[in-house]
Amino acid sequence: MKQVGILLLIAFFVSPVVADELEQTIAGGRLYDKWWVDTKLTPPDSTHPAYKEGKQTGNTTWRCKECHGWDYRGKEGAYSKGSHYSGTKGIRSSEGQSVEQILQVLVNPQHGYDKHLGKEDLNAIALFVSKGQIDMTKYIAYDTKEIKGDAKAGKQHFKKHCLDCHGKKGDALNLAHEKSKPEYVGTIANKNPWETLHKIRFGHPGALMDMRKMHNGMGREHHRAMRKMWEHMPPMLGVLNEQEQINLLAYLQTLPR
Numbered sequence: 001m002k003q004v005g006i007l008l009l010i011a012f013f014v015s016p017v018v019a020d021e022l023e024q025t026i027a028g029g030r031l032y033d034k035w036w037v038d039t040k041l042t043p044p045d046s047t048h049p050a051y052k053e054g055k056q057t058g059n060t061t062w063r064c065k066e067c068h069g070w071d072y073r074g075k076e077g078a079y080s081k082g083s084h085y086s087g088t089k090g091i092r093s094s095e096g097q098s099v100e101q102i103l104q105v106l107v108n109p110q111h112g113y114d115k116h117l118g119k120e121d122l123n124a125i126a127l128f129v130s131k132g133q134i135d136m137t138k139y140i141a142y143d144t145k146e147i148k149g150d151a152k153a154g155k156q157h158f159k160k161h162c163l164d165c166h167g168k169k170g171d172a173l174n175l176a177h178e179k180s181k182p183e184y185v186g187t188i189a190n191k192n193p194w195e196t197l198h199k200i201r202f203g204h205p206g207a208l209m210d211m212r213k214m215h216n217g218m219g220r221e222h223h224r225a226m227r228k229m230w231e232h233m234p235p236m237l238g239v240l241n242e243q244e245q246i247n248l249l250a251y252l253q254t255l256p257r
Ligand code: HEC
Pocket: 032, 048, 049, 050, 051, 052, 061, 062, 063, 064, 065, 066, 067, 068, 088, 089, 090, 091, 092, 093, 094, 102, 105, 106, 110, 111, 113, 125, 129
């Protein structure tokens, strides 16, 4: 009886903290991308001073992912070549470090993020670096982009968590920036599985369900999506475990491109 009491006491004090840490880690994962979307801040219009070797310019060079990659491996990973090469080292060796240690890196003169982001946001990013990143090389092959996952098993997760907005075949939402070439969740999962995995885990900054993104006109998909109006794309960290997230990614690759 006494033990149960103590356990309940511990659960009472620990769980809000854990939930809060998970929430912050997720927020940090989204800030790794376009951090000015969730924070509603104005992005710098200059090119990041530490951005030296790459081809990008302007505010996109302030996204962590632009230098360190969606796979967190910088020049050793998917950004070892191509238009996003920046010659920057990854952040894998910072996994598991204390938030304080990582904060020092984020505010050092090379990064200078304290001039742009508040304390809470920096904290969330540091938590993500420490606890939210994963080793994607275990699951995604660099050459073929093949996923070590079970697409069949991933289908159930898609149905439960994604179908309402993205549609049965994943083609209800057009995710392309230009109108001419539609892109679906299947397109992105095949083109950039690392980015897709990051977004499965943390959501997509500002991804608010908006009927104007609906691609297939009126119909059943539209009605289903209607119920999700103004809902944000949900992060799967804390909802699905790592292998389930991978299975979902494998399933996304089977959807129409
Ligand atoms: C313009 C490029 C650029 C951007 C954008 C950038 N960084 Fe860095 N980052 C660097 C460079 C350069 C280093 C130093 C690497 C070295 O020591 O060789 C570094 C180092 C780091 C390290 C230490 C890596 C290690 O293990 O030694 C962490 C952690 C880190 N950055 C996190 C971030 C986060 C989080 C963001 C976004 C808020 C970010 N960086 C944005 C260029 C960038």
